Amino acid sequence: MDKFVKHTGVAVALNRANVDTDAIIPKQFLKSIKRTGFGVHLFDGWRYLDEGQPGVDCSKRPLNPEFELNRPEFKGGTVLVAGPNFGCGSSREHAPWALQQYGFKVIVAPSYADIFFNNCFKNGLLPIVLKEEEIKRIFAAIEKSPGLTMTVDLESQQVEIDSMRFSFDVEPFRKHCLMNGLDDIGLTLNHADEIKAFEAKRLASQPWLANTI
The missing domain is CATH 1.20.5 (Single alpha-helices involved in coiled-coils or other helix-helix interfaces)
Known part of the structure; x- marks a missing residue:
């Protein structure tokens, strides 16, 4: 597992509540016994205009231009800012795998489903909890200036975006594991x-x- 100490990347706004794990990685892609190849199917039902199936070349599939991740300003985004209860639904570990393999290093949301939250830490993906009013301020900043970068400093437990700075809590043992890649x-x-x-x-x-x- 890679070490996580400090990260700066484009923040992608997914202003939706109750995003479940079947939306994150649909059930038809869970047949693989490998731990790779899930990133291209992240949010498959929302990213593409056709129905995705395992083994299909996603580079030739029609993209949904209205979906957040397909906006050119969010290309290469590595920080996902989401709504409350992110990762609810079934307890598939493929959900954090798909997010990570797509390129996300950090998720920022007001709340998460417990199993998803725990699975993120076990796979080196940092799920940060901020207050709802803080998340709303971040959404407003991204809407005003799409393509904003966010800096996440795990050592100081600080998030910085558009001259705003927020503190977050993280359990000491989990912090130790992430910072040491364990x-x-x-x-x-x-x-x-x-x-x-x-x-x-x-x-x-x-x-x-x-x-x-």
């Missing part, structure tokens, strides 16, 4: 020497266990 596997590998020592000691005292490994 997912669950990385955390375990930090204790690799201790695990090896434990296994060696156990086999020395209980040698019959060697036949079960």
Whole structure:
């Protein structure tokens, strides 16, 4: 998992409430056993004018010009600003995968569905919670000047956009993991020497266990 310390990128406004995981990555794309290839299908039902199916070349599909992510000002956006209860619905981990593979590093919203929120941290995607009135101010700034960049400093827990600065909370352990690029596997590998020592000691005292490994 990549380290996250500070990031600056174009802020994309998705001013919609209750965006569920089926909208983020529709169910027909969950058949793959790989952990790649979901970014092109992010918000598939909204981004394209036709019905998407696995294996189709998305570069040849007609785009919906009215959808937020298709606006030229938001091209290459890496910070998604969304409405309340983002990521509700089924608990598919593919949702943060799709957002991340599309290019998003940060999501900013007033609230999230719990499972989606937790899945973001486990995959190196930073979900920031701001007050609703702060989100409204950000939406207004982006509407006035589309293409604005936002700077997110995880160490100081500050968000800055258009001369506005907001503070956000993050649980210390999650902050540590993001800033050090540690997912669950990385955390375990930090204790690799201790695990090896434990296994060696156990086999020395209980040698019959060697036949079960």
